[in-house]
Amino acid sequence: MKTPRIRPAAAAAFAAVLAASPMSAAPAAADASDATVVYTEGQTWESGYSGQFTVINDGDSALQDWTLEFTLPDGASLTSIWNADVTESGGTYTVTPPSWGAPVPAGGSYGIGFNGSFSDGVTATKPATCTLDDAPCSGGAPSDDTEAPSAPGGLNSTGQTADSATLAWDAATDDVGVAGYEVLREGEVAVATTGTATSTTVGGLQPDTEYAFSVRAYDAAGNRSDAAAPVTVRTAADDGGTDPGPDPGPGGDRRVGYFTQWGIYDRDYQVQDMDTSGTAEKLTHVNYAFANVSADGQCFMANQPGEGDAYADYGKSFAAAESVDGEGDTWDQPLRGNFNQLRELKAAHPGLKVLVSLGGWTWSKNLSDAALTAESRERLVSSCVDMYLRGNLPVIDGAGGTGAAAGVFDGIDLDWEWPASAGHPDNTFRPQDKENFTALVQEFRDQIDALGAENGRDYELSSFMAADPGKIEAGYEVGPLMDDFDFVTVQGYDFHGGWEDTANHQSNLTPIPGDPGPDTYSMQETIQAYIDRGADPADLVMGVPFYGRGWTGVSPGPDGDGLHQPADGAAPGPYEDGIDDYKNLTDLSGFTLHRDEEAGTAWLYDGSTWWTYDDPTAMRQKVAWAREQGLGGIMAWSLDGDDAQGSLMAAIDDALDGS
Numbered sequence: 001m002k003t004p005r006i007r008p009a010a011a012a013a014f015a016a017v018l019a020a021s022p023m024s025a026a027p028a029a030a031d032a033s034d035a036t037v038v039y040t041e042g043q044t045w046e047s048g049y050s051g052q053f054t055v056i057n058d059g060d061s062a063l064q065d066w067t068l069e070f071t072l073p074d075g076a077s078l079t080s081i082w083n084a085d086v087t088e089s090g091g092t093y094t095v096t097p098p099s100w101g102a103p104v105p106a107g108g109s110y111g112i113g114f115n116g117s118f119s120d121g122v123t124a125t126k127p128a129t130c131t132l133d134d135a136p137c138s139g140g141a142p143s144d145d146t147e148a149p150s151a152p153g154g155l156n157s158t159g160q161t162a163d164s165a166t167l168a169w170d171a172a173t174d175d176v177g178v179a180g181y182e183v184l185r186e187g188e189v190a191v192a193t194t195g196t197a198t199s200t201t202v203g204g205l206q207p208d209t210e211y212a213f214s215v216r217a218y219d220a221a222g223n224r225s226d227a228a229a230p231v232t233v234r235t236a237a238d239d240g241g242t243d244p245g246p247d248p249g250p251g252g253d254r255r256v257g258y259f260t261q262w263g264i265y266d267r268d269y270q271v272q273d274m275d276t277s278g279t280a281e282k283l284t285h286v287n288y289a290f291a292n293v294s295a296d297g298q299c300f301m302a303n304q305p306g307e308g309d310a311y312a313d314y315g316k317s318f319a320a321a322e323s324v325d326g327e328g329d330t331w332d333q334p335l336r337g338n339f340n341q342l343r344e345l346k347a348a349h350p351g352l353k354v355l356v357s358l359g360g361w362t363w364s365k366n367l368s369d370a371a372l373t374a375e376s377r378e379r380l381v382s383s384c385v386d387m388y389l390r391g392n393l394p395v396i397d398g399a400g401g402t403g404a405a406a407g408v409f410d411g412i413d414l415d416w417e418w419p420a421s422a423g424h425p426d427n428t429f430r431p432q433d434k435e436n437f438t439a440l441v442q443e444f445r446d447q448i449d450a451l452g453a454e455n456g457r458d459y460e461l462s463s464f465m466a467a468d469p470g471k472i473e474a475g476y477e478v479g480p481l482m483d484d485f486d487f488v489t490v491q492g493y494d495f496h497g498g499w500e501d502t503a504n505h506q507s508n509l510t511p512i513p514g515d516p517g518p519d520t521y522s523m524q525e526t527i528q529a530y531i532d533r534g535a536d537p538a539d540l541v542m543g544v545p546f547y548g549r550g551w552t553g554v555s556p557g558p559d560g561d562g563l564h565q566p567a568d569g570a571a572p573g574p575y576e577d578g579i580d581d582y583k584n585l586t587d588l589s590g591f592t593l594h595r596d597e598e599a600g601t602a603w604l605y606d607g608s609t610w611w612t613y614d615d616p617t618a619m620r621q622k623v624a625w626a627r628e629q630g631l632g633g634i635m636a637w638s639l640d641g642d643d644a645q646g647s648l649m650a651a652i653d654d655a656l657d658g659s
Contacts, residue, residue, distance in 0.1 A: 034059030035104070036220050037068065038179065039127060040192045040402045048079070049125050050386045052402065053095070053112045054395040055104050055132070056179075063104040068095040068112070070127040075119040080379055082300030083394050084112045098302070111395030113300075115382055145221035149174035152181065152215050152225070157233040158199070161347040162207040163457070164407040165233045168199040172217035172225055184214040184227060191403040197332035201343065203391055203407020206456050208237040238350060253656050254541050254633025256285040256462075256489055257649070258357065260640060261312050261338060266575060269640030271341035272324050277646035279639060280345055282653040285353045287413045287462075287489075288342065289638070290360035291388065297370035298383035299358070301394050306362075314339040315399045324348060334404040335393075343408050355460060356388045357413040361424055364417045368428040371419075371436040377443045384412060385447050389459060411460030411486070412444060418466050419475030431474075438477045445484040460486045464543075464635075467491035467521055469529040479534030486539075489635035490530065492622075493545035495521040496612075498570025498578025503562050503610040506549045508599040509625050516564050522599075523622075527629060537630040544622055544634055546641030546648055548585050548613025549578055554605070561594045562605040571609050581641035582648055585613050600625060616651035623655035 038054040053070075057063045071092050072078065078086065083102065084095045095112060097103075104110045118125060154170035172178050183191040183200060190202045190213075205211060211234075214227040257279065263269040274280040292308050294300045302308035303315075314337040320328040324344035329336045335343070342354050359367055370380040386392050391406030393399070417423040419433035441461070448459040463481075465488050466472055482488070495517075496504035502516050511522045523542065530540055553568025570578030591604040591611075600621035604611040614622070623634055634652050642648045 035063055035066075035132060036179070037130060037132060039130070041125060048115060048117045048382060050113065050115050050382075050390070050392055051125070052114070052392065052394060054109050054401075055112070056109045057104040057106060059106055061106050065097065066104065067133050068130070069093065069132075070095075070130040072116065073125065073128050076125045077117055079115050079117050080296060080298050080383060081112065081114040082294060082298055082383070083110070083302060083396075086114075105397075109395050109398055111393075111400055113387070113392065113394040115298075115379070115386065145176050145219065146223065147175050148223040149178050149217035149219050149225040152198070152217055152228045155213070155215055155228045155231045157213075157231060159347075160233060160235050161343075161407075162236045162238050162350050163205050164201050164203040164343065164347075165205060165211065165213070165235060166199065166201045167213055167215065167231075167233075169215050169228060171196065171198050174217070174219045174223075176219055176221070178217050179220045181215055181217050182224075184216065186212055187214075189402070191334070191406070192401055193334050195332050195398065197330070197334065200334055200404075201407075202403065203343070203405070204389075204403070204455055204457065205235050205407065207235055210234045236350070254285065254487060254635075255283045255649075255652060255656065256287060256541055256633065256635040257283050258287045258289050258636065258638040259338075259342075260289050260638050261309055263638065263640035264312055264316075264338065267581070267640045270318075270322055271338055271345055272318075272322055273644075274639060275324050275345060275348060277642065277644060277649075279642065279646040279649045280349050280352060282646075282649050283349075283352060284633070285355060285460075285462075286342070286345075286639075287355050287357045287635075288338070288409075289357045290363050290415065291356050291358045291384070292363040293358065293366045293370055293380065295366055295369075297366060297376050297380045299380070299387045300383070301387070301396060301400075303396060310394075310396045310400075311337065313337050314393060314405065315397050332398065334399060334401045335408075336399050339405050339408050346408075353410040353460060354408060355411045355413040355462060356384075356409045357415045357464070358384060359415040359417060361417050364415070364423055365426045365428060367416045368419070368430055368433050368436075371433065371440040374439070377436075377440050378447075380440070381443045381447045384444075385451060388412065389448065389451055410457075411462065412448065413462045413464065413489075414441065414444070415464040417464075418471050421466070421468075421471045421474050434475050434477060437475065438480050441481055441484045462486055463488045465490055465530075467493075467495065467523075467526045468519070469525060472526075472529050472533070476533070478530055482535050482539055487541055487632050488535075488539060489541045489543050490523075490526060492523050492526070492543035492635075493637065494549075497549040498551060501567055501569075503551045503554045503565055503567050503603075504612070505596070505599065505601045505603070506612045507545055507614060507622075508596070508601050509622060510599050512596070512599060514564060523625075527631070538632045540631050541633045541635045542622070542626045542631050544619060544636055544652070545614055546636050546638060547579055547581050548604075548611045550580065550609060550611040551578070552609045554608060554610040556605075556607060561592075561603070562607075562610040563594070563603065565610075567610070571611065580611070582613060582615070583641060583643040585611055586615065586643065586647075597621065614648070616647055619648055619651040620655045623652055627656070 149172040152169040152172045159166040214230040216227045217225040301310040316337040317329040419437040493507040509523045550571030551567035552571040554562040557565040573580045591606045602618045
């Protein structure tokens with residue numbers, strides 16, 4: 001692995017409140033005199049840093065079509081931005097709402113994150129000037145407020161996990177009003193909050209380790225209080241908690257499950273369901289699907305259909321009945337949504353690791369461009385590390401902020417579908433993706449190892465990789481890749497589906513005699529393709545589906561079971577035609593169950609409709625085969641397809657344990 005490139009010590013984070021005076025507003029829009037802008041610097045690394053502007057609207061109506069302009073000190077420059085558009089002229093950066101618009105709601109806020117760079121010897125990165133809509137920053141007239149808030153009191157820790165501590169304190173007072181708080185760890189800002197919330201969670205900590213925390217308040221004029229009396233907190237030991245979970249490695253017994261961001265809606269599968277079904281205690285890894293990459297090649301957050309769902313990620317408030325820990329979210333806590341529920345799940349199952357999965361079928365479209373050059377690779381990786389591993393989330397609808405999600409994620413899973421091969425119709429791909437993917441993986445490994453060296457944590461790097469031997473050859477330098485991954489998950493499904501006109505297996509272990517598909521696939525051939533190119537079987541985790549694929553208008557054929565017979569089209573499904581979850585298929589009536597014991601497949605047929613799927617028996621057959629091949633474990637796509645009892649995950653767990 002490469003030598004870490006991060007600075008030996010991170011610079012202290014800070015916040016400065018920059019205000020705005022009256023703007024020339026459109027009708028029914030808020031006056032900018034009711035707005036303030038909070039600048040928060042995040043983390044620094046060799047020649048670079050992250051920062052965030054938060055536009056806070058205290059007016060009675062939305063702030064529309066705003067324009068933020070700022071300059072940086074000599075030697076510092078902006079390299080990328082998310083949740084906004086930016087232009088630069090003569091050293092002045094002009095920031096405007098993104099293409100989908102970003103009105104700041106009355107009483108709400110909007111966060112704009114960016115990465116910057118600086119020359120050797122430069123230590124000042126705070127904006128030198130800042131205006132909102134051509135007016136000096138002051139929240140009205142330039143502020144003459146010089147009185148600092150009172151120091152917060154009563155600082156205490158209300159809970160600890162192996163990698164986080166939750167802190168609470170008594171509210172500070174101010175002659176004008178408290179704008180937020182900064183939590184200090186060993187004298188440096190670990191988390192900055194906005195608003196009146198008097199509790200937060202600091203993540204990214206080490207197990208069984210003492211930390212000294214304090215907190216101070218700041219107001220809209222940038223005045224800071226004295227720090228509260230410090231409190232010493234010891235994090236829990238690695239083996240603390242109610243259930244340490246299965247040993248996650250070094251191989252053979254990995255149990256990886258994908259949790260889908262959108263599954264909380266129509267499928268009504270919440271993070272809590274992993275706990276109540278007994279699935280969480282069986283998993284070693286949860287992969288959170290998915291994180292998007294912008295057209296300019298960065299991880300970003302947005303609330304826009306097709307682009308992102310920050311509301312599901314960290315904005316949604318879960319009631320006590322929906323929450324892992326049985327306590328409802330409050331409106332002003334900086335981390336809500338799935339991310340906070342994952343943090344609670346990890347607290348209940350301290351052995352569990354959570355990785356954020358980057359890309360996926362729909363959001364791989366910009367990965368080829370992002371991986372194209374050394375500069376673009378470094379920009380992508382630094383933005384993803386900053387957002388997900390450092391936890392610096394843009395403030396959207398009052399949630400997020402510096403360090404808000406620190407400690408939630410234990411690594412990054414790359415799901416590029418597919419390097420150098422066609423995937424989604426919107427994707428860009430090129431032949432040089434093959435070597436660029438290797439370089440991108442090396443960049444991820446370098447930066448997450450550097451972060452680990454900085455904070456004493458071990459971060460994991462994995463990837464979801466194709467089943468098609470043609471895609472393997474076109475897109476992967478397997479040997480070099482495996483040097484940088486902790487493990488990879490291998491697609492073991494979608495071999496056939498409703499896009500073809502013949503009923504066929506989607507997840508067979510071995511080649512099927514007489515397979516009429518335009519291309520024939522099997523797990524056996526896929527795994528061998530990776531081994532032939534230099535992969536250790538123990539680093540290959542076999543993917544299995546928690547859903548089925550179906551056709552309708554299928555004739556019985558000579559054996560009366562519909563296998564390999566022509567179909568009229570994809571079977572109707574609740575989410576899209578041709579697909580349904582195991583939990584629904586297992587309850588179908590009027591169907592006959594058929595099996596191919598050697599191929600580890602099952603199918604249902606009622607004389608017309610035909611479903612290929614995996615039930616607990618097929619799962620046990622697949623796990624037995626994977627163990628015989630010396631593979632590194634089992635991955636499930638996706639957990640929301642299982643039933644309320646977690647029957648498929650239980651079958652996998654039992655088979656991996658040899659029972």
